[in-house]
Amino acid sequence: MSLSSEDSCYLHVQRLSKKPSLFLQFVADRADSSLGASDVDLDDIGLDYGSLEDYEKHLHVIVDRFKSLGEVTSALKRLKVEPCGLIFGIDYTLSNKVSGMNTFHGLSLHDTTSKKTNPYQEVICILGETLEPLDDDGIIPAYGFGDRIVKDKGIFPLKANGDCDGFMEVLEVYNVVTPKIQLGGPTNFAPLIDEAVRIVKEKKQYHILVIVADGQVTNEEDTVRAIIEASEYPLSIVVIGVGDGPWDVMNDFDDKLPERRFDNFQFVDFHKVKSEARNPQPAVALAALMEIPDQFQYIRDNGLVERL
Known part of the structure; x- marks a missing residue:
């Protein structure tokens, strides 16, 4: 079986017996035919399936066949994942100084003095090029958290006099303010997620919150509370982990939390x-956006925007 540049791969979970099984089907984006299908039991590939609800997902997997991020954006538009609003959050905790020991040449992950593009700058550029065409007004609220002033209790706007006009301004503002920020901690996503929910309720529109962070959250209980509460609203949360990790708590947030x-x-x-x-x-853009189509579909089918 071979895939052309127009083909897609869909991953389903179906209950074929008393426990869930993976159903992998290759189809064509042109919707002309199915190229083939095969069933794979979760046990056969070593996955801990837990409850069916944990794995009942429909993932649009766009593999290496794309030549540019523009083509990825076109695929998202074909799936009707627009218009939407974007919100950006950046981690300014002290651990950024040492979390690049293995992955960023021992430099601070927020280093802006060397000729190397730091991981935060990379993520802003990659996701900006992919996501910005989906944003209907180009206005992006951008926040920092975890610095020495707000610690784990709040957030601060990256731009002092308003929201950013597009991702290029997010990058420009990041480059200007980051050298002046005193890193702090601990790490708590809750204030940022709560602010994103507030924006969603105010704008009455689907939003994607992108959080770029360097490690585990310190205040897990508050962050879990915020993630669960946010699932009542038309909001997708994408966390991009930069640096050495560890990432076990992030993976738990991704795969568990059945209360959502x-x-x-x-x-x-x-x-x-x-x-x-x-x-x-x-690949980074695709990994970040992998679940957006399903999330948007659920939000639309269940009228979460209309309930605002």
């Missing part, structure tokens, strides 16, 4: 995806 109304959280290990991909930038 829907699976609203996607985690991406930035350096792992980059190191394993033939084309790193599209």
Whole structure:
């Protein structure tokens, strides 16, 4: 079986017996025919399936066949995942100074003095090029968290006098303010997620919250509370993990939390995806957006925007 540049791969979970099984089907984006299908039991590939609800997902997997991020954006538009609003959050905790020991040449992950593009700058550029065409007004609220002033109790706007006009301004503002920020901690996503929910309620529109962070959250209880509460709203949360990790809690947020109304959280290990991909930038974008179509479909089918 071979796939052309127009083909897609869909992953379903179906209950074929008393426990869930994976159903892998290759189909054509042109919707002309199915290329083939095969069933794979979760046990056969070593997955801990847990409850069916944990794995009942429909993932649009766009493999290496894409030549540019623009083609990825076109695929997302064909899936009707627009218009939407975007929100960006950046981790300024002290651990950023040492979390690049293995993955960023021992430099601070927020280093802006060397000629190397730091991981935060990379993520802003990659996701900006992919996501910005989906944003209907181009206005992006961008926040920092975890610095010495707000610690784990709040957030601060990256731009002092308003929201950013597009991802290029997010990058420009990041480059200006980052050298002036005193890193702090601990790490708590809750204030940022709560602010994203507030924006969603105010705008009455689907949003994607992108959080770029360097490690585990310190205040897990508050963050879990915020993620669960956010699942009642038309909001997708994408966390891009930069640096050395560890990432076990992030993976738990991604795969567990059954109290959520829907699976609203996607985690991406930035350096792992980059190191394993033939084309790193599209691979990172795809990993970040992998669950957006399903999340958007659930939100639309269940009227979460209309309930605001």
